[in-house]
Amino acid sequence: MQTNIRNIFTLGLTASAVATLVACGGGSDSPAPTPTPTPAAVQGKAVDFYLAQATVTFLDCSNKTVTTKANGDFTFPDGCTTSALKVTGGTDIGTNQPFTGVLQAPAVAYKAGVTPVVTPLTTLVAQLGSAQAAALATKLGLQGKDLATLDPMQDAAVLKAAVVVQQLVDQVSKALAGLSKSTGGTLTAEAAAAAAASAVASAVNAGSGTADLTSGTLVSTVITSAVQNAKAGFPASVQSNIAAVAANVAALTGPVVTSQVANVSAALGTIVLGADPAATLAALQQGGSVNAVVDSAKSTTSNALVAAVTPAALADSTLTTKLGALGGAVATGNAGAIQTAAGNLGGSVDSGAINTVADSVKPTNFIQLASLNINSQLFPIGDTVTVTGGTLNAIKVAVSQSGNAFAGGAAEVRAGLSYTYNGNQVDVIIEKVALTFNGSTLTAAQVPAGTNYSFRIAGTVAASANLSNGAADNLFDNANGGSLNLPFNVFLAKLRTAGALSATQVDALTPKSTATFPVTFAVSGQGGKAISVGALVNGSAQKTSAQTVETASAKVSGNGIKTTVTLNP
Template sequence: MKHKTLKLSVLSIALTSLLTACGGGGGSDGGSTTPPANVQGRAIDGPLSGATVTFNDCNNAQTTTDASGNFTFPTGCSKSLVTITGGIDTATDLPFTGELKAPRSEGAQNKIVVSPITTLIQANVAAGASPAQAAQQVAAALNLTGVDLLSADPMTNQALYAKTVAVQELVEQIQTAVAGLGGSTSQADLTTKAFTALQAALTSSSAPNSGALTSAATISAALSATVDAVKNDLPQATQDKLANVKENLSALTSSVIANNVTKIETAITSVPAATFNNGTDSIKTATQSAIVSTKESVATQQIIEALAPVLTSAPASVAESLKEISVAVASNNSSSASTISTALDQIQTNVGTGVINVADIKDTVTKANDFYADYLKLEGFSIQSTSYTPTALNASLATPINVSSINNLLVGVSGVGKYNTTGITPITTGAALKIAVDTKEITIIADKLNLEFTAGTLTKAVIPSGAKVDVKSTLNTVASTNFTVDAEKNVLSGNKIALNTTTLSSLSPSLASQLTTFSLKDKTAALTAVISATPVFAITKADNTATLASKYTVGTVDGSGISAKFKVTQ
């Protein structure tokens, strides 16, 4: 009996320690030895379906949201910090490529919401506030005083939902603007830094406290703080003139950013209360078109690309003209072209033709609200000779596609505009593929992939000699490795990039052999393919219009790509 009692005591101590580490019993629950049962969560930008929920303080346990964005906290994890990634925003049918967080719970809450606003709150917590203090400060800044931002469901509170989607749009616009400076910060890191900067701009003692995410002071402060946060990753010429760049970037983009965020808020707040109260489907019908068109705007990106050379100039020479351009692009009315032309001429007069050539960029800036004329188009995935469009792949993030195998994966790429001609210089890219199953994943990264096009069709795809391939794996059956390619390897199959056993065998027979032992039967695999290159990458939507391809970070590769989920049946 003594040994049995001793074993039970040891087991009891071990369980208690585990629960404490996971945010369960003991002091983390205010003295309770039993964590609250059935704590529910919901992931909202719009409701995020098929998103991965990670309980950071609970050994990084994971679950997946349902079609409405709902999830259940694992036993013992009720107090954990929560992170949301992936999935699809069911209010827009767009992939969610950001990262949302909700702080550790302080009380006995049985409902936790994870949203762009709770991500602001977590950024405030990381800066030293308690969750309650942080929530109060963010609520005051957004004119949402009296709303419990950690548990209130945005889909049942119109004002809260408008601010929720507007915050996410503002963060994405900040990311776009700062990424346009050409730094090496990954999209994932840039997301975190943009949320931190926006939180500080909204809750500082000098904040306008008007609840307006569109104020010039808020946008300028958030942009400047984000630039400061990534300054060491920026080109040296930008670092040397950082103060100029921050002021000029704000002048060039603030009105365009404010206009996009205003459109989002207006689209949601103008929905009749009766329509909003009918639920998510009704809200989607009323707002999807306006929100999607705003999220797909390329104006911020285009004007930064065109005018990047003048951002290091003294603000006294260019800032006012940049501001006029921003207002004109945001207004996009009959007088915009004339205003832009005059402002560009003034900039060229002040900085000289050696910095910009107005004739080269006038058309781009004037038509900044139009989509690019020249781009590479990601056609989607082909598996086992069946092709899936980007629209179908987006939908699979919520409802996985059944396939017999994910072998013979091909990625289609074609050229549009100047890439739909002959004699185009070969394009060198980095490329990566990630396969994630449950909490296990493998990433295969090639630092060089050379692509050639003839009349828009991909006619050559090779990994050149000397390219480095890096394999990272958390699978027991596949070892992490890296190697240098000893001779050029052809990875073209039917005018598509082949990511199959033939390609892997040519690169590394041992790696291909290891992967054949990795069984996916009855498993759902999330696949993300990313290409990193200078050209713009786009996808074609169901209505046959083009939009920018989603941005993903896979290992060390940060670029444009496609993500999808497949249920393997054999």
């Protein structure tokens, strides 16, 4: 009985195993079917700096949308591997400002291991067509770089170009919005961005060499073209006289847009990539470079300026020169100059609106640079200075405080000095200068003991050093009611004492007559904090432009002055 039970069990097990093998294809000469692999999701990245929580629209995939992650990453929807892209909204993690522009990228077929990007540069490519991508890269000084797949945060030159391009597009878009508002048009923000991007792409592509995005001529061309591109969004009264309106808007807003874009470019300086994108961004923030980008992103000056001028004046070709003068005054932030230029236009400018513009651009709560003292000779702040004395050992800058320049915090700055003489560029960065004010008057300026000085000398003499002062250094001088003393000879002597320069080299780097050379002075706050710096010009305070001083290990990107000194016997 037990034997029968065992046999039945064995037969049952064998039958079951055979059935299983047959079901799996076992026992047959036919190969097992190969499972169909699940296609890998296509990853993309949205970059101005990285855009977090932005909306990506897939224009060729039924306008499906996804949201970017904190590092700009996004995933294509299922079944969509090729699509033109549009990015809007979100937050720029570099500036921590809302992203108000529109980025685009043309349709590019996905390739395994390649991440498509959507950037200000792909936005230009989208306007011209993918076939023009390589030529456009060359015109931007990015020859051989693949704009469709190269993450700007991984390439210093591409990053700078992308940020500057976006600020140019953004500022022109705002001018178009102001024109639409002033004339009762219906131009949308997206249409304004497209018109501006198309104008930038065309202007860059039409040039014979590498485009200078900070050129006033290029900016004027861009604005003129952008107004014409946006023609359909303006009322018939503007459309019928679009050439005159375009020329006047370019004259009016060109200086403002040029100033904003030039400040961004100057503040970024030479970008040095860190170990990863986060380190790169942190260095730009700590050095103060991002402050100019924030200022530009937040600025609505080009919009408000156009809206302050009557539609009739914008269409009057006889007013182009006067409108240009008003734009130039607004670009300086000099309230007196703005009122004079506006007065010359009479009823063509709304007085209340232009006063609001003037209030928004004039410096407030700032360090004021009032004059220069060189070889005991006093000069106003200006682009050029001619001085006598044979040798230049120091420049003393008269400094005062208007309002509360440090927002209640310590009155401490990072300072940079740069000059080019005798075939050499000398760059000096002082990591901390502690200022003391009695009301508005500067009463002390000291470099605390243990502060790092960073030096870079490039040219016929080459040197680089980081030195720390054992005792506090005094940079205060009583000249002109309280001045910050920038002693070239003392700074060079530090390198001589440290053995980085010989006496002969120090002599070669000390400016002597007869010579003409540029001098740059830049100031930023500690830890990348923005410090407003103004200059006294013709009795009124006006904004100073962005200036950057760099060494091999440090950067000061802030506001300051650049002047050309002619030294005579």
